[in-house]
Structures are given as structure tokens and as C-alpha cells.
Amino acid sequence: MEYFFQQLINGVTLGAIYGLIAIGYTMVYGIIGMINFAHGEIYMLGAFIALIAYLAATTIGGGGVALALLAALAATMALTALWGWAVERLAYRPLRSAPRLAPLISAIGMSIVLQNFVQLSQGARVKPLPPVIQGGFTLTQGDGFHVHLSYLQIAIVVLTLALMAAFTWVITRTRLGRAQRATEQDMKMAALLGVDVDRVVSATFVIGAALAAVAGMMVTLYYGVIDFYIGFLAGIKAFTAAVLGGIGSLPGAMLGGLLIGLIEAFWSGYFSIEYKDVAAFSILVLVLLFRPTGLLGRPDVEKI
Amino acid sequence: MAAAGGEVRRNAIDAVIGGLVAAALALPLLGFRLVDSAQGLSLGFRFDLVLWAALAVAAGRFALGLLGGVLGRHPLRPPEALIGPLSRSRPWLGWAMIAFAALLPLLPFADRNLIDKATLVLIYVMLGWGLNIVVGLAGLLDLGFVAFYAVGAYSYALLAVNFGWSFWICLPLAGLLAAGFGIALGFPVLRLRGDYLAIVTLGFGEIIRVVLQNWQDLTNGPQGISGIPRPSLFGLRFAASAPEGETTFAEFFGIAFAAEHRVTFLYFVILALALATNLFALRIRRLPIGRAWEALREDEIACRSLGLNPTTVKLSAFATGAMFAGFAGSFFATRQGFISPESFTFIESAVILAIVVLGGMGSQIGVVLAALLLVGLPEWFRDLQQYRMVAFGGAMVLIMLWRPSGLLASRNPTVRLHGGSR
Numbered sequence A: 001m002e003y004f005f006q007q008l009i010n011g012v013t014l015g016a017i018y019g020l021i022a023i024g025y026t027m028v029y030g031i032i033g034m035i036n037f038a039h040g041e042i043y044m045l046g047a048f049i050a051l052i053a054y055l056a057a058t059t060i061g062g063g064g065v066a067l068a069l070l071a072a073l074a075a076t077m078a079l080t081a082l083w084g085w086a087v088e089r090l091a092y093r094p095l096r097s098a099p100r101l102a103p104l105i106s107a108i109g110m111s112i113v114l115q116n117f118v119q120l121s122q123g124a125r126v127k128p129l130p131p132v133i134q135g136g137f138t139l140t141q142g143d144g145f146h147v148h149l150s151y152l153q154i155a156i157v158v159l160t161l162a163l164m165a166a167f168t169w170v171i172t173r174t175r176l177g178r179a180q181r182a183t184e185q186d187m188k189m190a191a192l193l194g195v196d197v198d199r200v201v202s203a204t205f206v207i208g209a210a211l212a213a214v215a216g217m218m219v220t221l222y223y224g225v226i227d228f229y230i231g232f233l234a235g236i237k238a239f240t241a242a243v244l245g246g247i248g249s250l251p252g253a254m255l256g257g258l259l260i261g262l263i264e265a266f267w268s269g270y271f272s273i274e275y276k277d278v279a280a281f282s283i284l285v286l287v288l289l290f291r292p293t294g295l296l297g298r299p300d301v302e303k304i
Numbered sequence B: 001m002a003a004a005g006g007e008v009r010r011n012a013i014d015a016v017i018g019g020l021v022a023a024a025l026a027l028p029l030l031g032f033r034l035v036d037s038a039q040g041l042s043l044g045f046r047f048d049l050v051l052w053a054a055l056a057v058a059a060g061r062f063a064l065g066l067l068g069g070v071l072g073r074h075p076l077r078p079p080e081a082l083i084g085p086l087s088r089s090r091p092w093l094g095w096a097m098i099a100f101a102a103l104l105p106l107l108p109f110a111d112r113n114l115i116d117k118a119t120l121v122l123i124y125v126m127l128g129w130g131l132n133i134v135v136g137l138a139g140l141l142d143l144g145f146v147a148f149y150a151v152g153a154y155s156y157a158l159l160a161v162n163f164g165w166s167f168w169i170c171l172p173l174a175g176l177l178a179a180g181f182g183i184a185l186g187f188p189v190l191r192l193r194g195d196y197l198a199i200v201t202l203g204f205g206e207i208i209r210v211v212l213q214n215w216q217d218l219t220n221g222p223q224g225i226s227g228i229p230r231p232s233l234f235g236l237r238f239a240a241s242a243p244e245g246e247t248t249f250a251e252f253f254g255i256a257f258a259a260e261h262r263v264t265f266l267y268f269v270i271l272a273l274a275l276a277t278n279l280f281a282l283r284i285r286r287l288p289i290g291r292a293w294e295a296l297r298e299d300e301i302a303c304r305s306l307g308l309n310p311t312t313v314k315l316s317a318f319a320t321g322a323m324f325a326g327f328a329g330s331f332f333a334t335r336q337g338f339i340s341p342e343s344f345t346f347i348e349s350a351v352i353l354a355i356v357v358l359g360g361m362g363s364q365i366g367v368v369l370a371a372l373l374l375v376g377l378p379e380w381f382r383d384l385q386q387y388r389m390v391a392f393g394g395a396m397v398l399i400m401l402w403r404p405s406g407l408l409a410s411r412n413p414t415v416r417l418h419g420g421s422r
Helices: A002-032 A039-061 A065-095 A101-122 A151-173 A175-185 A187-192 A197-223 A230-245 A250-270 A276-290 B002-031 B047-071 B080-087 B091-106 B112-137 B146-163 B167-189 B194-214 B249-253 B259-284 B288-298 B300-305 B310-336 B346-359 B364-380 B382-402
Strands: A136-138 A148-150 B032-037 B040-045
Touching: A002 A039, A002 A148, A002 A151, A002 A175, A002 A197, A002 A230, A002 A250, A039 A065, A039 A101, A039 A197, A039 A230, A039 B002, A039 B032, A039 B040, A065 A101, A065 A197, A065 B002, A065 B382, A101 A230, A101 B002, A101 B032, A101 B346, A101 B382, A136 A151, A148 A151, A151 A175, A151 A197, A151 A250, A175 A187, A175 A197, A187 A197, A197 A230, A230 A250, A230 A276, A230 B194, A250 A276, A276 B167, A276 B194, B002 B032, B002 B047, B091 B112, B091 B259, B091 B364, B112 B259, B112 B288, B112 B310, B112 B346, B112 B364, B146 B167, B146 B194, B146 B310, B146 B346, B167 B194, B167 B310, B194 B346, B259 B310, B259 B364, B288 B300, B288 B310, B300 B310, B346 B364, B346 B382, B364 B382
Parallel strands: none
Antiparallel strands: A136 A148, B032 B040
8 A cells, every 4th residue: 555655656756747848749730730750859858958957056156056056947947848848939830831741750750959069069878867956745654554745746737727817817818818819720710810829739849849848947956867868758657648638639638647657656656667658558549449539539520 | 232241140040049059058068078087077168169169050041041042942952953853763674773783792982891882782782672662661660670680680590590591491481480570569559550569669679688588598698699600602611611511612613712602601691682672662562452552551441441451451561561671670680690679779770760761761862862872871981970869960950851751752553443533
């Protein structure tokens, strides 16, 4: 039982991270209908920028860890969002009216570029960071097994919840959110009614990249090692999460992320760690067989 | 004159903004460098690189802007006059390319290195033609094509190493096995549409790779399988000496042994395999099943109402594509003599898909051009190993921006009713 709770805690933490990345996929898919393959690399860039920003902040500030972390978080979100904006502007916007596969190939190309750019500029070796936030609670101490809940895990889940609340507020209450929802429903009609579609799409990429940046920073702190290749697997898993929850649906992305995190944690805890990715994909296939549009997705209406 | 001045001014402002954005983008990743030492991580500085990046982007933006103003169109898009003749179909072009490919090893400048590279390009051409059946003809987005390539490679390697079966027996078996995998994997998921199918196939590609990596007893895990036998020509071996009771190719023809013989032989094998794939794809388009694929790509609802079963039609396309990937995979195994899960990563699927899409979906010659561009060209720049992949990804983006529907687009139905409206 203690072991179960430990895996539950780990799974929820992991799920929070996947959920943040998945929102970027699902938003972009909802609005322009493309799989943004480079989103995983944006998350990887976020992790690297976070590491660099944190080191720079501690070098300059010299003082408190909390202040350095906050400064690094702000810098990471801003700079990664700029990368997200630039990728959309360069590689996707010119292809807005192109055949469906063109932006996909362009996105795969962009993801190869970003991955190798980071490998060239920062080196291929794994980058270790000693633990920054240490300590935590020991919840139970039954028969020799300690259930541990670290401060970092609490911080990750709380920050994720706060970001998702803020994000839901943006989508449901603000002018930008209304424009986004309008663009999602019908891009042409929204444009006719005076919504600046290009600006809305840019904003979508910026928000998605900022959330992925936070996920990148969390991973840097949580695992303490990053390399230029982490974006690929995290990207496809987050995309799996988005599809699992129903692509285009925002609560679905969060739910899907949580589920993928839990599946991974429990599978590696109880069965085998080698096959945890297989487990996540198999669950995806099973869910899609019975609910072809994901858990919370709207059924597709076929029009003739 | 005043208008021209305004143009220059606007371009200059754009260039400055572009430069500033580039500086901000480059600052964290180029300006700082993570230095890993015994004391832990520390930061190095390279702010000069940020300056150069910003200047380069600003200058490029300015030049492109001026060029666009002078030409009156987007500077990265080629003029119609250049593209028009290229995309018209020319029956003789295909034959000329086949003749050139067949004569390539006899040409004076063809050394072992060149033929080896041509063999690699042909593997991708064959894979591209195979995937073209799935993506170009049937319109199913398959992001895990490499899984079937891996199945073909491992089936040949395992059969040859464990049972000593020859390449020519294993080749059809590998194709059948891959097709069987295609059916087994495709059956549950082909009801899904578009992008759901894409993510599931991607997932399957990864699953196959993870299984190959972890099923130590069968596949020897990450170490891979080595010592895979080479193919023979009707029992004639391509080796310096043959074991008891067998003859080598050189002995049989009474010529001196040369390593080039095997390379050339392999080249002709893959050329024949690739051409067989091409012929198959061209002929099957005219059969009812090929027409059903194209019809399904264009309009699934119409197909259903006309009595086609979308699942079986899709499944047949999926399995056919998988079969050719299996053939290519077993050839890959015999050519390399060593395979490991490393060779079957997602990036391979992406490259094959990129070849199909960049070539122009459904176009057979387009696939050849794209394979030459994406696989052949980078091979020449092996020395620039590190910058090669950045350029490769950049080329994918640029070609798409340049020709969004592929180098040679051909989406017209292969068969038309006579006397139709067009």
C-alpha cells in the first residue's frame, strides 16, 4: 500500500509535467489543425534555457535560491516563448494554406534543426544539476517503506495547478481567449468578423511555448539531468496525452497528461521499467479503439 | 524615387527588428555555454556569436526584402518559368534515369565509394516508393514506417544467423512477415482517421524499437546482430575464398578477386528491387484495388456509399507498403552485415516520409529527386558531420516553404472516365 502511494505521488508529478506540454499540442491542433512536431524541442529548449538562466542568476545575484529560481522562471518563459513565436513565424505561417502534410514536414525539419542546434551549441553530453530544492515530508513509515513527498513535487503540482487556472481564465474570460475560441471554430469567419487570425495563432504558439518552458524548468529541477535529446520522447508522450484526452480539448490535455504520468509511474513501479513507453502507447491504442476521438473529445461530424 | 526610398527604409526597419529578435533568441543558447567540470556546471560566455547571428539575420532580412521588392514576388519562391517545365510529366525522363542507373557502375568515375552511396540512395528510393503507396496513393499518414523496415531486417538477420537460410529465400519471407505485421498492427487502428492514425503508427514504430532493444534473448538487445551473411549470385560467393564444395564469383568467371564485385552486385540487387517496387506501384494504380486507394484518399464517404469497405482497402495499402519496407529491410541487413535498434529510430521514418512529401505525393520521379537531395547530398558532406543535420532539417523546412505541394506534385487520379467533363 505504501508503495502504491509513492507511485501515485510520482505519477501525479510526472503527469503535471506532461499535461503542461500537452496543452501546447492540443491548442495548436485545435486552432490550425497541425501536429506541431517541434513542440517537444521547444520544451527541450526551455529546459536548457532554464538551466542557463538559473546558473546566470546565481552567478549574478549570489543570494537566495528562491529569488534566483523566480528570475530564471521568468526569463525562461519569456525567451522560450520568443522561440515558439519565431518557429511559427518562420516555418508554419507561410504554409497556412498549403496541403495538410506540408506544415507537418516543416515541423519535423524544424525539430531536427533545433535538436542539432542545441547539440552543437551546448555539447552532446548530459548536463547534470545538483538538487536545488531539497527536503520534504515523510508521510507514513509503515513496515520499513517510507512514502516520501518532496517539496519539489509539491511545488511542481501547485505551480501546474496555478498555471492551468490562469490559462483557463485566459481562454474563458479574456478578449484573446474569445478570439482563440472563435478562430478554433471557424478561422475564415473569425477573420471576416475582425479577428486578427495571424495574431491569435502567434499568441497560441507563445502561450504553448511558455507552458512548455515551465515544464522544461520543472524537469531540470526534478530529474537534475538534461540533454539535447529529451524533447523527442517527452514530445511524443505529451502528444499521446493530448490524443488520449481528445485532441483540441484543453481539459482533455490535462487529463491525458495525468493519465500518461500515472500509467508510466505504475508500470515502471510494478512491471518493468524498460517497457513503460510501450505501456503508454498500448493504453492509447486501447482507448482509441473504443473512443476514437479520445476521452473528452467531441465526436467528428462528417460533412459532405 | 520617394517610393523606392520608403521601400529601403521599411526594409531597414524590418532588418533591425529581425536582428534584435535573432539576438534575443541566440542570447541564451549561443551566448552562454554550459561547461561541465569536476566542480559541477558553470557558464562560459560567447557573446561575439550572438552579435554575428544578429548581424547575419539583419543582413539577410534586408537583402531578401530588397530582392523581393525588385522582383515583385517572394524571393524564396522560384519563378513559374523555372518550375513549369519541371512538373510536366515526361515519359522519356524515367527511362533516361533507369538507363543511367543501370550504367552507373560502368562509368569511368564510378568508384567503390560512389556505388556504395548510390546503393544507400536506392534503399531510400525503394522505401519512398513503398511509403508512397500508403501515403501518396491511399492517403494514410504513416509515421512509423520504419517499424516494417526493422521487421524485414531482423527477420532476415535472425533466419540467416540462426538457421543459415540464404538471402534469396529470406527476402520473400521478410516481405511476408512485414506485411503480416502491417495487417496485425493495422487491423485495430485503421478505423481511426488522419492524425489519430499518425500518432498510433508513430507509437507502433517506437514499440517495435523498444521491444528490439529489450528482448535480449531474441535480438541481442542494443548490441545488435552481427555477422549477417552476404547474398550470393546463384550460389557464387563474393569472397576471397570459398569453403569446401563452393565456388566464388571470381573463380567461376576466372577473374581476380576484387571487393568491388560485391559492392556492384549489391547495387544491382537494390536497383532491381527498387524498380520492381516502382513497376508494382505504377501497375497497381490501374487495378481496381489501386483505384479504390485513390478514391478513398479523395473522399471516404463517397467510397463507403459506393460499397467499398474502407477498412479492407486501407489494410491492403498498409500491408503492401509494409511488404516493400520488409524487402528493403532485409536488403539493408545483408548490405550492412550488422543491425541494431539504433538504425530504426523515428528519424528514419521522418526521413522516408519527408522524401515522399518533398517529392510530391504520388509522384514516382519526385521520390527519386527527393531521395537524391535528402540522402545523397548529405552523404557528400560527411566531413561536416556536426553541421550536416542542422542543414538537413533546414533543407526540409526550406523546400516545403519553396514548394508546399512537393517538388513534382501529381495528385491527379491515374484513371479517368473517357469523355468526362475534363
